[in-house]
Amino acid sequence: MPELPEVETTKNGIAPHILNKTISAIEIRQPQLRWPIPAEVSEKLPNQTVRDVTRRGKYIGVHTDAGTLIIHLGMSGSLYFVEPNTPPLFHDHVDIHFGAQSPVLRYTDPRRFGAMMWQEGNWTDHELLNHLGPEPLTQAFNVDYLYAKTRGRKQAIKQFIMDSKVVVGVGNIYANEALFMAGIRPTRAAGNISKARLAVFVEKIKLVLAAAIEQGGTTLRDFIGGDGKPGYFKQELKVYGRAEQPCRVCQTPLKEIRQGQRSTVYCVQCQK
Template sequence: MPELPEVETTLRGISPYLKGQTITRIDVRQPRLRWPVEDEVQQLVGHTVDSLTRRSKYILVKTAVGTAIWHLGMSGSLRLVDPSAPAMKHDHIDWHLSNGRVLRYHDPRRFGALLWVAPGETSEHLSHLGPEPLSDDFDDSHLFQKSRGKSQAVKTFIMDGRVVVGVGNIYANESLFLAGIRPQTPAGKISKARYQRLTQTIRQVLGAAIEQGGTTLRDFVGGDGKPGYFAQQLYVYGRGGEECKNCATTLKEIRQGQRATVYCPKCQR
């Protein structure tokens, strides 16, 4: 599924084409997404896009009449297309823009969403979220303080959006490998020094993925239609049974929270 770097890549791809443009028409071909598309979204028509920002995996499009919030779900993507481009089977929503382009939402599984928030209100989907991993709020002591007394595995701990947002399965695997921490280690038993290292590797991995345009998976493409290339540099994710790139030990694969976890039994302790 699109994770934080893919969402950030999408945001950067579509922002130059949306900011300052007027939304002239909205076509909702399929309103039954993860949450039903609200009729209030039509209030955007005739109004200018003031800003686009990201919070966790949500893209926020702000106007004078309210904020539209996109979530790409498991398989969603936003692309800019020509108005003459025919809508395909899973192209569910079009925003027509004053510059002659169309922002098109494509989502085969329909686990994504288009939400609406009135001016001055906060979405319930955003109110419980932890700090952004690339922000100053995610400092060296944050993970250590949040982990005290917790017996859950460190991998599921750092994937909890209430602890820190955007550390999805791919990037949790990679960050823990670079930090030398086994994913099944209880979060409360990891030292502050090791959490300082993990904080650094989370920043490093997410930053590198964003710079390279996100990770190419089955369904993701950026807002400009170009795939990401971070998958070429993965150390452990998707490589269970292969040799560790650092020490040639066979990588082990286990399941945690119904997700694949891959780690090196020698490099990670």
């Protein structure tokens, strides 16, 4: 599933090619994604100029004067460019056209868990976004904030940090990695972690996300960035996907468990 670095990479990949371009047409071949694509998308986007492309959590906002097209990549969605008149494949559900001579922005989604929604006015007022926590790479996400949020919480720290109401974009891959880098066992109760250890955890979350963005995200199965290239951060993973392999620090075989139906991999020696 594309996580924050993959979504940021996609946004950065498509933005230079669509900024200040006028949308000539929207071609929707499959209107039923995770939710039906609202009629406003096909009614209001044509003839609008793209003023900005931004990200909030795992959502991409394509902003026009009429409103914002909100895109979520779901489990297997991706955005990429094709030449005009390129025949669509079976899972290519939406094309955004920018004139007869311009490349077409194509949305493909084999599992159809992604979404395209519409919002007029402030796009973060949309019901999918208005409850989201702070962005992890901003100053709003800091140790004072996280310490206050964790007090009294018995939930395991890994599941806690993956809650988008607490902080956005710390998905399964990067939660595993940041916890390892901070030396925190993923099963430890969030409320039982000291402020000093949480300060390290916040630092490592920021570090691992920034590094993944720098390298274009993590390609595991379906993800391809908006520039059509895979992400290379998989080569840097220290624990995720490495169950039973030796810890890169102490050589102890890494342990894998399930938390909230997600794979958790950690080192029983390095993480306490």
